[in-house]
Amino acid sequence: MIERVSRQIQQPVSAAAQRTQQGTGFQGLLRQELQKTAPEVAFSKHAMSRAEERGIEITPSLMDQIRGSMVRAQAKGATNILAMDSEKAFIINVPHAKVITAITQDEMKDSVFTNIDGAVFL
Secondary structure, three states, X not given: OHHHHHHHHOOOOOHHHHHHHOOOOHHHHHHHHHHXXXXXXXXXXXXXXXXXXXXXXXXXXXXXXXXXXXXHHHXXXXXXXXXXXXXXXXXXXXXXXXXXXXXXXXXXXXXXXXXXXXXXXX
């Protein structure tokens, strides 16, 4: 009886507030859609060792950015891309969803990137 009464007393929560509480605001919904449409991104052994050597931290947020750049590149028909921001860059093979190498800002200054057919900003 007490349980039934306590459920009735609870204040109604708006749909937007419920989505925020459940982590499905815009960012959550975008992340869910990317996970549905984009394959899981893998790092080659070379890319993992380069990221470690160069102090590039692979966070869930960064993985979401890389996945999003792959989706955008795939929509344009690109197969090998340079995905970069102001601090780091990654060479990614889009059809295989594989990061080939990771590069820091210092190394980008003197580098020439070949065998890519697209560039995406993270």
